[in-house]
Amino acid sequence: MTQTTPTRRTFLMAGTATAGAMLTTGASGLLMPARAQTLAPTPTMRGGANNYRPGAPIVERIGGGGFWMTGTVRRAGDGAPLEGIRIQIWAHTTEGHERDAHSHGATLTAADGTFRLEMPQIVPAFGQAHGHLAYDSDIDSSPFQTVFLRPVMRSPDDKTLNADFVLQPA
Amino acid sequence: MPAPRAILIWAALATAIALPLIVAASSPLLEWRDPVYIVAGLAGVTGMVLILLQPLLAGGYMPGLRMQRGRSLHRWVGALLLVSVIVHVAGLWLTSPPDVIDALLLVSPTPFSIWGVISMWAIFATALLALLRSRRSLGPRAWRLGHSALALIIVVGTVLHALLIQGTMGQVSKIILSVLVVAATLKAFADLRAWALLRRRKG
Secondary structure (H helix, E strand, O other): OOOOOOOHHHHHHHHHHHHHHHHHHHHHOOOOHHHOOOEOOOOOOOOOOOOOOOOOOEOOEOOOOOEEEEEEEEEOEOOOEOOOOEEEEEEOEOOEOOOOHHHEEEEEOOOOOEEEEEEOOEOOEOOEOEEEEEEOHHHHOOOEOOEEEOOEOOOOOOOEEEOOEEEOEO | OOHHHHHHHHHHHHHHHHHHHHHHHOOHHHHHOOHHHHHHHHHHHHHHHHHHHHHHHHOOOOOOOOHHHHHHHHHHHHHHHHHHHHHHHHHHHHHOHHHHHHHHOOOOOOHHHHHHHHHHHHHHHHHHHHHHHHOOOOOHHHHHHHHHHHHHHHHHHHHHHHHHOOOOOOHHHHHHHHHHHHHHHHHHHHHHOOOHHHHHHHO
16 A cells, blocks of 8 residues: 555544444454454545546656655455546646646556556645545546545645545445 | 835735745746646635735834825735635635635644634635724624634644645745744734723723
8 A cells, every 4th residue: 555644634634534444343343253354435625626527538647747646546345455446537737727628637456456647837826735536436436435635735845745546335 | 214224124025925926936846836726825825925914004003104094005915815715715725625615624634624613614704804894883892802803713724724734835934924923913912902901891
């Protein structure tokens, strides 16, 4: 799995996931001890879907590149890596605004559930250096619920940003 | 007041106004922004600079602009502040409509937007109060208390809004401007004592 830089959001999400897992195991653990390692689905983040463009094409690279968006896609519950899942990525970069079509691109996950897409350097916009990622069940037509993420960079000088999806079967 | 001292005070104010604007206008981030977005950002910085002027004019602290002339200019600067906020929000809306809609609906993921929106509504409310006051629909007591309370909200909201943003304002000039805005506001509040109106009625 790709390393995740600890931010307040990942910390909170980890806390939420742990709490969720504890709740689930607390409730079902008595009945089904074998399912103790339940992985909670990633919730959509506030503002995650802003300036999303449904159906942005799968690309080798967005623009000139130089910055890497990385992450993993796994299935909620057992945490199995999901292959061939379409993830759209967009941001305000050195080459364009979020709303610009050329700032968007999609990629597919590998057999181990990882994805990485090269894109132009993300620069702070609307007060934060942040990226956007989407798993859209309408576009991907795989049986999981749609999730939009909006990870924030720890520093605007970072050359990479990571976001992990745990998808809930629809 | 002797002329050299007056010149010094005005020069200090001119620097306090010009510095954050010059720093913001030469931010490296501007290279990657459309003109509309650049204007929107600078309108925000302009608004914050105008907020520094307001307590200085209301308190009659600027040489050559004692009470009446200072108050008259205070009204014009207030109108300019209203315009700059409208340009700020409208420009951001054109740049990224969903982000501004989130901010206005108070569901934005960024903590600073809520402070900006609070300030915006407080500025709009002040404009409405000023309009009612000029038509004599509002008494002097209600006007002073309302205006003072809203001014505090505007200052606190704007300073928090600016400090939390990773944007075109320089970190140092932003902190200096914030300290000046808060200090000038506290000084004017201490001198004008609008809250004495509350005490008088009780007593």
